[in-house]
Amino acid sequence: MNLGTTIIKGRRSVRSFRETEIPEDAIRDALECARQAPTAANGQPWIIGVVKEKETLAKIADLTDHGRFIAQARACFAVFGEKKAKYYLEDCSCATMNLILGLWAYGIGTCWVAGDKKHYAVAVRDLLQVPDTYTLVSLVPAGYPADIAIVPKKDLTAISFSERFVPR
Numbered sequence: 001m002n003l004g005t006t007i008i009k010g011r012r013s014v015r016s017f018r019e020t021e022i023p024e025d026a027i028r029d030a031l032e033c034a035r036q037a038p039t040a041a042n043g044q045p046w047i048i049g050v051v052k053e054k055e056t057l058a059k060i061a062d063l064t065d066h067g068r069f070i071a072q073a074r075a076c077f078a079v080f081g082e083k084k085a086k087y088y089l090e091d092c093s094c095a096t097m098n099l100i101l102g103l104w105a106y107g108i109g110t111c112w113v114a115g116d117k118k119h120y121a122v123a124v125r126d127l128l129q130v131p132d133t134y135t136l137v138s139l140v141p142a143g144y145p146a147d148i149a150i151v152p153k154k155d156l157t158a159i160s161f162s163e164r165f166v167p168r
């Protein structure tokens, strides 16, 4: 156990945010974390939008099915992948997780809101005027937590094995 793993293990999805603004430094540092994520053949096939305007946050929230709380976030990151990149989904998922953990390290809560495979992916892309060579992978609303729901996690023994799988 160390500071890094404590931060990673302490992360929880946050869907209720305080009014306090997120410092620009934290946003920039979290984007730097995303930038450093691993990618297939170092392709870095992504573009990440940062939305802070309340009106746009509300529009994105309305487009989603399970992301209505985006309207109450202080900011929402939108991670888009280059469609032509074979592993854009994995690459952009790595970037999304780095972004989430980077923000959490500042005490800023987020919740991954699905983008890929969602009916609203094109509408969100159009709203943010992103070219159609990209596709939405994730939305990451962010803000200081007002409330954090703790959900149960599977036991380590149930999700891992040593050397060979043992039927349970």
Ligand SMILES: Cc1cc2nc3c(=O)[nH]c(=O)nc-3n(C[C@H](O)[C@H](O)[C@H](O)COP(=O)(O)O)c2cc1C
Pocket: 011, 012, 013, 014, 015, 066, 067, 111, 112, 113, 114, 115, 149, 151
């Ligand atoms: C690919 C993906 C899509 C998700 N989509 C949504 C979503 O649309 N709305 C939402 O409220 N949470 C969404 N979540 C968050 C999960 O519900 C959450 O991670 C899960 O319940 C475990 O809780 P925890 O993040 O606190 O560990 C998504 C998470 C992932 C990884």
